[in-house]
Amino acid sequence: MLEAKNKLGVIFFPAFDWAIEPTHPEREERLLYTQDQLSEEGIFDIEGITEYKPEVATRRDVERVHFCLPSVETVATKSHMISAGGAIRAGRLIMEKEADRAFALVRPPGHHAMKIVEGNRGFCNINIEAVMIEWIRENYGQKRVAIVDTDCHHGDGTQDIYWHDRNTLFISLHQDGRTLYPGSGFPDELGGPNALGKTLNVPLPPRTADEGFLYVIDELVLPILDDFKPDIIINSAGQDNHFTDPITNMNFSAQGYAHLNERLKPDIAVLEGGYAIQGALPYVNLGICLAMAGVDYSKVSEPEYHPEKLRQDVRSMDSIKRICDDVRDRYFNPPSTPRDGDVTGQWFTRMKDVFYDTDGIRESQIESAVICPDCSGTVKTEVWSTSNPLSLCVDIPLDACDKCVGLGRRAIEEGHTKGSYRIVQAINRRDKEYTQFGF
Known part of the structure; x- marks a missing residue:
């Protein structure tokens, strides 16, 4: 056998x-x-x-x-x-x-x-x-x-x-x-x-x-x-x-x-x-x-x-x-900066367009990542599409430092109070918090 x-x-x-x-x-x-x-x-x-x-x-x-x-x-x-x-x-x-x-x-x-x-x-x-x-x-x-x-x-x-x-x-x-x-x-x-x-x-x-x-x-x-x-x-x-x-x-x-x-x-x-x-x-x-x-x-x-x-x-x-x-x-021997995007202060920003070939949805994103020597960096993304109006997505990584957690929480709070987003959603893996606000 x-x-x-x-x-x-x-x-x-x-x-x-x-x-x-x-x-x-x-x-x-x-x-x-x-x-x-x-x-x-x-x-x-x-x-x-x-x-x-x-x-x-x-x-x-x-x-x-x-x-x-x-x-x-x-x-x-x-x-x-x-x-x-x-x-x-x-x-x-x-x-x-x-x-x-x-x-x-x-x-x-x-x-x-x-x-x-x-x-x-x-x-x-x-x-x-x-x-x-x-x-x-x-x-x-x-x-x-x-x-x-x-x-x-x-x-x-x-x-x-x-x-x-x-x-x-x-x-x-x-x-x-x-x-x-x-x-x-x-x-x-x-x-x-x-x-x-x-x-x-x-x-x-x-x-x-x-x-x-x-x-x-x-x-x-x-x-x-x-x-x-x-x-x-x-x-x-x-x-x-x-x-x-x-x-x-x-x-x-x-x-x-x-x-x-x-x-x-x-x-x-x-x-x-x-x-x-x-x-x-x-x-x-x-x-x-x-x-x-x-x-x-x-x-x-x-x-x-x-x-x-x-x-x-x-x-x-x-x-x-x-x-x-x-x-x-x-x-x-990686390069010192990514191939595309712009640096504004402590944020690296790039624009993305995504096409859902099966469902025919066209989506645009403005993604901003904190440039951080201590962790993977908080990322906030404004997204809108032919299927959904403008929304804000904030991702705080599992290895986030205190600074990036603070920046992420501030982005969530500002998005929640601003009122211009249809949805504000947060993934905070460090603190195991997963929340969504709809307006």
Whole structure:
């Protein structure tokens, strides 16, 4: 009888009652075929691999991460709350040492959901990894967290949430944004004024295959993780880099995904994209589970896998090596100021425009962050959109110094008394205060 070297907890939630449309790529079949495959392969007969049920995230769990406009209830369905709860269950398994590794095979996904949420973009409403991370931090204290996003699409939502967080390292490996949604994720996107170099983007050329992805892991990601020394490593495990995925242009394989997880050794993996529902996901998920558990995965192979047809050309590999050199230098030698924005006194201000491609909402933001040598800095954002009038969102980070707490509280009070905002919402993670005022 096989035995896992690492105790692995697997959390399933197919979300039977949620889909953008019945035939949309993001639908329940994404996980049903995987569930059948894992059962047929007898993965839960391996000693040390156990299936767990998801929890249900609470409104507070979402409100410590997101500014939901006008409310959590208008943004998230019960399926979104259970998907986020599945990620929380994975976090709980690790923090309570019930498992050595955990894989949340849940949907809907979340890595395109930004700090401010007004609807669905990129199939995402709630950033389930961020909900899990901040649940861990609220219950177990400040942790240094590294998120390695291996979805084919740039994890722009996760990047936005942790843009100013010096205790979170976000690394995204994705197809070059000049060729794929959401059109972002370039090496000069490095984080806010207090966290420069803690956001790293690795845009890869179309048709990147196993060789290219594993080179990035070995030569860039692992050395940076060794330097950052995270307490927790999370794989934002999108699977749409697969060579059969219908909406992307990469050549990664099930064996490649398994090798990646064996080398990365994530404490937690959380499913993101992946839309080759029958030809890829069941095999990729099986390979990831076996790799995380420390069980032989060498026999895992998807249909139509012919490695000789998926090899990269020399020019692509040369490009990948140059990108890695560039990103490595930006991490170890970050610039003194961000690439965009203006400094006024102690505030760094930038303007952002966000489009919700699924719901058709256009949103504008003026974001101001305190430049602070002692913490990640309070951030206040004025936001308005085609869906909601002018609102104010104030974020006081978990590691906030007394000065930044004071500036945050003053911004909340001024916003509350000024009367020009439809909603004033505050996230104060240091003092565990999550409030909203409507006018």
